[in-house]
Amino acid sequence: MDVGESLDYAAVGLLEQVARYGIAFVFGNVLLEQLGLPIPALPTLIVAGALAARGDLSAPLALLVAVAASLIADLLWFALGRRQGYRVLRVLCRVSLSPDSCVNQTEQFFTRYGLASLLFAKFVPGFSTVAPPLAGASAASVAAFLAWDAGGALLWAGSGFAAGAIFHRAVDDVLDVLASFGSGALVFVGVGLVLFVLWKWAQRRRFYRMLRMARISPQEVSDAIARGESPVILDVRSPQARLADPRRIPGARALELAGLEAGLADLPRDREIVLYCT
Secondary structure, eight states: OOHHHHHHHHHHHHHHHHHHSHHHHHHHHHHHHHTTOSOOOHHHHHHHHHHHHTTSSOHHHHHHHHHHHHHHHHHHHHHHHHHHTHHHHHHHHHHOSOTTTHHHHHHHHHHHHGGGGGGTGGGSTTHHHHHHHHHHHTTOOHHHHHHHHHHHHHHHHHHHHHHHHHTHHHHHHHHHHHHHTTTHHHHHHHHHHHHHHHHHHHHHHHHHHHHHHTOOOHHHHHHHHHTTOOOEEEEOOOHHHHHHOOOOOTTOEEOOGGGHHHHHHTSOSSSOEEEEOO
């Protein structure tokens, strides 16, 4: 067997492996992404749709497996949210690659649309993992959560499969190119994933450096009050967060982020202004 024949054999073998283990790979990829790992599952769903279009994969089974994997992960987060409340959100956003938008965006969506937001949660970056524990923290019923979440998972996974099926010829071309690299394709994908994570990590570090510049600890606030400095304390948590945890720092004023600019205009300029949120 010469070198050319070896490459052809490797290419065919790679495609055969993708087709053979496609169902398990779809399940694992979707489960890991929905658990919070930075491993995008949509490309896998598109490839699975392309393989299904040419008869190498069972589309109904793959779609069922993708929805099941999503529900398993989401039910786990839902249960944790119901048990731990907003503490789960704090943990999630602490490890998130986009901590600056983690809580704020998800609460805005959930407050506005309620459980119906689960229909499009998986299409919104940062919302997919945080929405289930947020639903649990809001004391939503399990049946209602499952109904909306299953609909969202079906819509999300189905759109990936549909895109792969419609553009399966283009996807086939990409697979052929990757197959021509043999094991090098895995290295290429792995390097791309590592670069993506490093980029998001760099964004995260910049955000925390900016946050530390303007941060004040609870003890420092308490000391300022004890000294009679009377700082203006603003509770800028969302209505959903205040409903889940009605406790408030004594003397704090509730202020919606949507009206923050107008609210700040009426505040005194000769006193320290402290904002706190979830």
